Amino acid sequence: MTAVQGVDQAFWYIIGFSLFLLTGITVVMVYFVIRYRRSIHPVSSDIRDNYGLEIVWTVIPTLIALSMFYIGWKSYVGLRTVPDDAMEVEVLAQKYSWIFVYDNDKETENELVVPLGRAVRLNVTSLDVLHSFYLPAFRIKVDAVRGMDTYAWFRADELGEYDIECTEYCGVSHSAMVATLRIVPQEEFDGWVEEP
Amino acid sequence: MSETHSFYEISSPPGMTGIKSWLLTHDHKRLGLMYLAAIFFWFNVAMILGLLIRTELMSQGRTIMGPELYNSFFTLHGVIMIFLFVIPGIPAIFGNFFLPIQLGTDDVFFPRLNLFSWYLFMFGGLFAIISLFVGKGFPDTGWTFYVPFSIEVDTNVSLTVMAAFILGMSSLLTGLNFVTTFHRMRDKSMGLMQIPLFTWSLYATAWVQILATPVISITFVLVVMERLLSIGLFDPARGGDPILYQHLFWMYSHPAVYIMILPGMGVISEIIPVFSRKSIFGYKAIVWSSMGIAIAGSLVWAHHMYTSGMSDVSVFVFSLLTFLVAIPSAVKVFSWVATMYKGAIEMTPALLLSLMFIYLFSVGGLTGLVLGSVGTNIHVHDTYFVVAHFHFVMFGGTGFAFFAALHYWWPKMFGVMYRFRPAYVGACLTAVGFLFHYVPMFILGIQGMPRRYYDYLPQYETGNFLAGFGGYLLCAGIVIMFANLLMSFRQGVAAPADPWGATTLEWKVPSPPPVHNFVKQPDIMEFPYDFSGIGNQPGAGARTGDR
DSSP states (O other): OOHHHHHHHHHHHHHHHHHHHHHHHHHHHHHHHHHTBTTTOOSOOOOOOOHHHHHHHHHHHHHHHHHHHHHHHHHHHHHHOOOTTOEEEEEEEETTEEEEEOTTOOEEESEEEEETTOEEEEEEEESSSOEEEEEGGGTEEEEEOBTOOEEEEEEOOSOEEEEEEEOSOOSTTGGGOEEEEEEEOHHHHHHHHHOO | OTTSOBTTTSOSSTTOOTTHHHHTOOOHHHHHHHHHHHHHHHHHHHHHHHHHHHHHHTSSSOSSSOHHHHHHHHHHHHHIIIIIIIHHHHIIIIIHHHHHHHTTOSSOSOHHHHHHHHHHHHHHHHHHHHHHHSTTOSOOSTTTTOTTHHHHOOSSHHHHHHHHHHHHHHHHHHHHHHHHIIIIISOTTOOGGGSOHHHHHHHHHHHHHHHHHHHHHHHHHHHHHHHHHOOOSSOGGGTOOHHHHHHHHHHHHHHHHHHHHHHHHHHHHHHHHHHHTSOOTTHHHHHHHHHHHHHHGGGOGGGGOTTTTOOHHHHHHHHHHHHHHHHHHHHHHHHHHHHHTTOOBOOOHHHHHHHHHHHHHHHHHHHHHHHHSHHHHHHHTTBHHHHHHHHIIIIIIIIHHHHHHHHHHHHHHHSEEOOHHHHHHHHHHHHHHHHHHHHHHHHHHHHTOBSSOSSOOGGGHHHHHHHHHHHHHHHHHHHHHHHHHHHHHHHOEEOOSOSSOOOSGGGGSOSSOBTTSOSSOOOOOSSTTOGGGTTTOOOGGGGSTTO
């Protein structure tokens, strides 16, 4: 399972359970309001508690919650464990653009190009205020903090163009701080990265 | 009842008349109404700002304003809603008015301090207004004031965080007043397990206010010092640590989420039993879950910071604790629903709004699980998913509880009944608009649209357009609800002492209550939600202005 699939699985697991619980709560609530409306059910029963029931509805949600925690954590581990063969790109955030620096000191602005099939490790930092590097298609996001190095990684497993956005408010043109990821075949990348 | 005079007719301290009898009052009920007036004003201002923001976002590019104004507007919307509406809303208005009555006493423990809190609240608001018009105008930092951005911008950050500082002081003193009143002023014959759940929720809230507020106050002072004196605590350019700021900020601001929601839960715990005419289910579990939320909720702040660069160990611990804090909230929801089982349920606007609360709050709580889970949080953190989530909790939760409280206690506070039919129309329109407004934001968030964006990529336009449309419906519903309540003064249908058939002490005194609340020493019931004495007393339907 890829890291992206791991995250998506956690989404489905949590949202699935949530929809089930929400539907249950809502249906029971609406049923009670109709079934026990005063016009047909004028005298209420005096039920104040039921310890057995209360223990059940405390313990079961706790177990569900812990399972959600586990699956969420596991998918996070996938996002943090960088394969050994990953190529590294330095990412510098500034108001209001992204700078990418490659091994051979090639620099690009707002354009990240990587070869198909490679794992890519992004070493992120900021030149001024906080920014946050967000690549929705690969479910990764990490803050760019001046004076501090953070990282994220993804596997470039499909050709195409993907949006990169800044998700930490950084000023007037925050919403214009977008860049593009291009995943290209290895040969094309080799040529591109050697261009001055 | 005609021989008793209401608190509107007799001032406290005695002998004052006119405006003075309000501005210098020690009466917790008058102060509650004075908060109501101020908070009503702020709510409307922030609602209009919110509508302008959504209008701007309805189409790509510039629609009605430029980015500078937009950024100030979303900051102002957040600051006002949080510090001047959601945090003070229920405690300052309904807490002030009803906590002493529910405890069987005549006022809070420190009535003068209570008045002082109101003045602090007004001054805090005044500071916020001043910061709009002097210097470089209102900050554009977002209500979180994240450093180093908030240190280097030249807008009025210092003035605004000072406003928040003063408002925090007001909130803290109100909390202090409630805790002391709870312990020292409670009727001698009222044991801890005989206290109404609304008051219990305010008690739990008050402790959070007392313990957490100083953290944000100090943090805001440090931001001002950083701006004015460059002390280098938060600014990485001077060796400071911006992550430290985030910890300090959320150490208050996450518990503050529980300051916002707990009183709302207390309101719902009052309303559901009354209109089900049946004891609340699991009274003790609700009390313990309130205290549990107050304690556990203070230990989860860094779940706002999974992407901040803090260590993975912290991420692990805070995620685990976050899932545990979900449990007490779930227990409450189950208890409310179970309360209705075999009840004798009468629909009223207050109950309808409470049912809407349960649904909307459940959505808010369950989507919180997506955010608490680390792997999924990384994707949706700081996107519209978060915006939708916290509006479901803060607005669908606290906001709807606030509306429900207004409809529940209106007859007691003002002595008049309102019409039900427009209230239903307004409430339904509000709820439908709400869903239209915020459900698209969940989808936008999962698609990857970041929050605080003046403009967006083309794939997000449909969702934003729908959300804006829902926003207008939502506001129309709210206007109808408020207008209907205000019309009740003109219709002047007098409210009896207990229009609903309720059991807690505020319904044993005249509507509106006399200045010392109780005409004679109240009888404390062994259990506050024992409806066996109410029997077949007619319900609210016979008493509305509709007839």
